[in-house]
Amino acid sequence: MHKSIVLLPGDGIGPEVVAEARKTITAIAQRFGHDFVLEERALGGNAIDEFGDPLPQSTLAACRSADAVILGAVGGPKWDDPNAKTRPEAGLLGLRKELGLFANLRPIRPHRQLIDASPLRPDLIAGVDILFFRELTGGIYFGPSSVSNDGTTAHSEMVYHTYEVERIVRLAAEAARARDNHLTSVDKANVLEVSRLWRRVAGRVMAEEFPDVNYDVVLVDAMAMHLIARPASFDVVVTGNLFGDILTDESSMLPGSLGMLPSASIGETEPGLYEPIHGSAPDIAGRGLANPLATILATAMALRHSLEMEREAAAVETAVNQVLDDGLRTTDIATADEAVVSTTTMGDAVATAIGSPPT
Ligand code: NAD
Numbered sequence: 001m002h003k004s005i006v007l008l009p010g011d012g013i014g015p016e017v018v019a020e021a022r023k024t025i026t027a028i029a030q031r032f033g034h035d036f037v038l039e040e041r042a043l044g045g046n047a048i049d050e051f052g053d054p055l056p057q058s059t060l061a062a063c064r065s066a067d068a069v070i071l072g073a074v075g076g077p078k079w080d081d082p083n084a085k086t087r088p089e090a091g092l093l094g095l096r097k098e099l100g101l102f103a104n105l106r107p108i109r110p111h112r113q114l115i116d117a118s119p120l121r122p123d124l125i126a127g128v129d130i131l132f133f134r135e136l137t138g139g140i141y142f143g144p145s146s147v148s149n150d151g152t153t154a155h156s157e158m159v160y161h162t163y164e165v166e167r168i169v170r171l172a173a174e175a176a177r178a179r180d181n182h183l184t185s186v187d188k189a190n191v192l193e194v195s196r197l198w199r200r201v202a203g204r205v206m207a208e209e210f211p212d213v214n215y216d217v218v219l220v221d222a223m224a225m226h227l228i229a230r231p232a233s234f235d236v237v238v239t240g241n242l243f244g245d246i247l248t249d250e251s252s253m254l255p256g257s258l259g260m261l262p263s264a265s266i267g268e269t270e271p272g273l274y275e276p277i278h279g280s281a282p283d284i285a286g287r288g289l290a291n292p293l294a295t296i297l298a299t300a301m302a303l304r305h306s307l308e309m310e311r312e313a314a315a316v317e318t319a320v321n322q323v324l325d326d327g328l329r330t331t332d333i334a335t336a337d338e339a340v341v342s343t344t345t346m347g348d349a350v351a352t353a354i355g356s357p358p359t
Pocket of ligand 1: 013
């Protein structure tokens with residue numbers, strides 16, 4: 001199969017972890033006989049330095065015509081001047097907007113080999129496998145807002161349109177069908193009018209189009225508690241922008257390491273954007289200390305969600321499990337008595353494991 005993938009290394013540890021994702025893609029191409037065309041483009045701080053623009057036209061055009069886009073991370077102290085004309089983050093936000101990426105997917109699946117890294121007890125973490133769908137382009141972050149002339153009062157409006165709820169609930173319900181067939185919608189319908197609309201629309205879509213999927217609704221404050229008390233009881237969770245922002249960050253603590261968690265942003269027609277949830281980690285950049293597994297697992301998501309290559313995605317995830325079983329650990333996931341490997345050693349090991357699957 002012929003597919004084109006744009007790589008956006010970005011800043012800080014971004015280039016280091018994306019280089020390892022490149023090895024993963026090459027190993028998958030070799031094992032499964034695919035022809036992947038890889039193109040690297042600038043985004044973020046490095047694009048400001050080179051083009052004076054965090055999202056150059058050439059980057060946007062390349063992303064638009066690709067089948068999937070894989071990003072490292074953007075930002076760093078070099079571009080932090082509050083008076084600067086533009087910032088690296090503007091490149092990422094601009095890209096998400098231009099590609100119409102309205103759904104942010106964040107899988108939370110702690111690796112059994114790293115169970116001790118979780119702040120929760122192992123019996124609570126066992127079996128946790130949640131896929132969040134957070135609405136990304138609507139809600140309170142994009143509603144009208146203002147501050148009074150004297151600066152003493154401000155308002156931000158949470159707005160949702162029916163079509164925004166319908167499209168993300170459909171995506172989440174389809175994902176649930178391919179997993180454990182259970183979808184939970186999270187809102188605040190006991191207080192907010194906008195949540196009552198969300199609940200009504202979500203309920204109608206589920207009743208009319210997905211009667212076979214087990215569906216329930218949970219209030220956001222209760223959900224914050226359930227995610228700590230019984231995280232293994234959820235499968236797919238769909239929610240709005242603000243609630244999703246908070247709940248996905250809360251849940252990202254369950255596995256206990258930032259360096260292991262991928263995410264995806266997808267829309268209806270344009271290619272999806274796949275990235276680790278961590279930032280550019282300037283404190284460890286250029287030292288071979290970064291854990292590349294989040295970006296490698298983001299590559300697996302790209303294979304699954306944008307390239308429709310389920311077998312290949314599973315092969316990447318199996319390889320990651322294998323290297324963890326073999327005891328490979330970067331600094332962030334090593335316990336005091338464990339030996340530590342570099343970013344490239346970890347990436348090489350995953351590529352080798354893809355090439356030599358267990359028989
Ligand atoms: P961060 O995620 O970059 O780092 C937080 C801590 O986790 C640091 O101690 C770092 O060393 C460690 N860490 C992160 N990723 C790691 C990995 N793969 N392996 C090992 N350790 C890892 O968050 P921050 O320090 O708050 O932000 C740094 C910069 O990244 C800022 O400029 C911020 O704006 C930017 N940022 C970018 C994105 C993005 O591109 N999507 C997301 C978050 C932050």
